[in-house]
Amino acid sequence: MRVRVQLLLALLMLTVAVGTELAGPFVAKRLIDVHISGIEQPWYAVSGSVAAGDRYAVEYGGGVYKRADHFAEGEARGKEIRVLQAGRDYYFIPSGIGFDGTRTGGGDRAITIAKDGLAVTYEAAKLSRGELYRFFRPEIGGMLRLSWYYFGLLLLSAAFSYGQRYYLQASANRIIRSMRTDVFGQINRLPVRYFDNLPAGKIVSRITNDTESIRELYVTVLANFFTGTIYMAGIFTALFLLDVRLAAICLAIVPILFVWVAVYGRFAKRYNRIVRSTLSEINGRVNESIQGMAIIRAFRKEKKIEAEFEAFNMRNYIYKNKLLSLNALTGHNLVGVIRNLAYVALIWYFGAGSLTGPEAIVSVGVLYAFVDYLNRLFNPIVNIVNQLPNLETALVSAERVFVLLDEQGEDVADASMPRCRGDVAFEDVWFAYKEGENVLKGISFEAKQGQTVALVGHTGSGKSSIINLLFRFYDVDRGRVTIDGVDVRNLPRQTIRRHMGIVLQDPFLFTGTIASNVSLDDPSITREKVEKALADVGAERVLRHLPRGIDEPVIEKGGTLSAGQRQLISFSRALAFDPAILILDEATSNIDTETEAMIQEALEVVKKGRTTFVIANRLSTIRNADLILVLDHGVIAERGDHETLMALRGKYFQMYRLQSGEKAGTVRAAAASAADPGQAAAETTGEKATSSKAAAASRR
CATH class of the missing domain: 3.40.50.300 (P-loop containing nucleotide triphosphate hydrolases)
Structure with missing residues (x-):
């Protein structure tokens, strides 16, 4: 129960961490669109008495102006003016503009705006740094406030990220501890027959290596998958809030990712099964060699044992290289290709929009947020892809462990009974x-x-x-x-x-x-x-x-x-x-x-x-x-x-007399005498004759 609570708490903290982190680009968007690019909104002249004490009022060229979005409802507005950027310079235009487009500075006194073959030149005054600062000064408070918000979100995200990682790893360690206890307990429950054909090294491998791979499943793989899934869900939500059409284009990444995981898993599972199997064989060989080291050296079998070990080691090496090739083929490079395709779609969308009509043109803040979210979108994808090898390894290891746990066993009984007589x-x-x-x-x-x-x-x-x-x-x-x-x-x-x-x-x-x-x-x-x-x-x-x-x-x-x-x-x-x-x-x-x-x-x-x-x-x-x-x-x-069996002169009699040092023929004759005395005498006579011939031959 405690593990479930920790896992749920970790997922909750992960959701909060992702939410606070993804709120950052929205803060940056407002910072750019409202407080930085907002300077290009229409400004209106206000009377000096109204502007007195108004922190949004700006004095320039003998007049007082306030940005359109800072007027209260029903507040009187005077003559419209604009502050526009052309290249790296800003210009003060003492009037409104008919349309916006490509801007070109005309020295210190004019600015030209061109769009769809039309070009209009407006009388303008180039602003110095000090003059430009006057128009930005009302926004500094808001910029600092949003910056503190952004910094606070980062701290909050870091705190919840730490919490989710801690609780996720703590619950994973607890799960693996319980699993190892269960596996070891299962070994005690299994019948002796189970161990007749299963080397000790393979069982050790399941308790140590395979359970450790499962721990990685919780600590690293699932952490990245959970984080990536929540992260991607949050990013797509933000993208749809920014622009539905481009977000719909980016949704094509999701089925590509699913196909990717399926194709990778098909090959990686087979390779990982062989890798884990050969690793168990290697552990078994090492265990057997250590236990039989004296026999190996006594019979000079070091080379043979090394050759047998190398066969399993080479098989493990070959399939690990196959996994390496598969990971390299479907790893970071493929992510880069998909990322570039997404950027192409982004450029095409904004480029085409700027040519077909002003309604598709977005603000700088939206463009920044979109690029930021698009970059962030591929971070979890990269993390998920990088964990695919560990995922398949953990799944194969879990399969091996659960096969052992599913074996029919018998619980260790604590029941007691009075001392038996022993009949x-x-x-x-x-x-x-x-x-x-x-x-x-x-x-x-x-x-x-x-x-x-x-x-x-x-x-x-x-x-x-x-x-x-x-x-x-x-x-x-x-x-x-x-x-x-x-x-x-x-x-x-x-x-x-x-x-x-x-x-x-x-x-x-x-x-x-x-x-x-x-x-x-x-x-x-x-x-x-x-x-x-x-x-x-x-x-x-x-x-x-x-x-x-x-x-x-x-x-x-x-x-x-x-x-x-x-x-x-x-x-x-x-x-x-x-x-x-x-x-x-x-x-x-x-x-x-x-x-x-x-x-x-x-x-x-x-x-x-x-x-x-x-x-x-x-x-x-x-x-x-x-x-x-x-x-x-x-x-x-x-x-x-003993006496009864010796009197029978049967198998026991033969074994006992042989161990007592008597010759085999004499023992057989003695045993046969009980059933056929004549046959026993013949065997004894034949044995004596054979001995006489052997003695004569030795003398010659």
């Missing part, structure tokens, strides 16, 4: 990231409160997909996932996640301190809880050597900390929120053996009372799990605890 069940769950390509096929299992469930399997078997469904990063296609018997789809996502904690393989740390990364600035997480969480995972032994301890600054992504330190902080973060369900996604795969042993020891304490899901490639870390699910291409191939 989790998957019931015949099917799921696919892409339609028709199922990654989970009929998954069913249960995890009771306090149990540890381990998920193992090859890459792409569906381990992380189960966690994604549990966290509701995605929803199931068929079947259902329940927590404490309630379908998770019937609960707000944020409410569920409030009772869940996760530790990822690649921990993410935010800029701040170690303590703030554990608590995430949650007011419910006290410093004591932070310290306890760090102590529970043994992190204080690793972090205590840091100069500031847990208040040690953390830069983006924790670049100054080791992988083990980052992982310990991530563990502490999950535990500080005291989750009912704890998820460890290959959480110990990137840390050293000593740190892993420390965490494993701490987790045995931490797991108590919590339902824990563990995705692990190191099978030695899940020997104590209550339930191990062996996944294979989206189905549960085996399930049970």
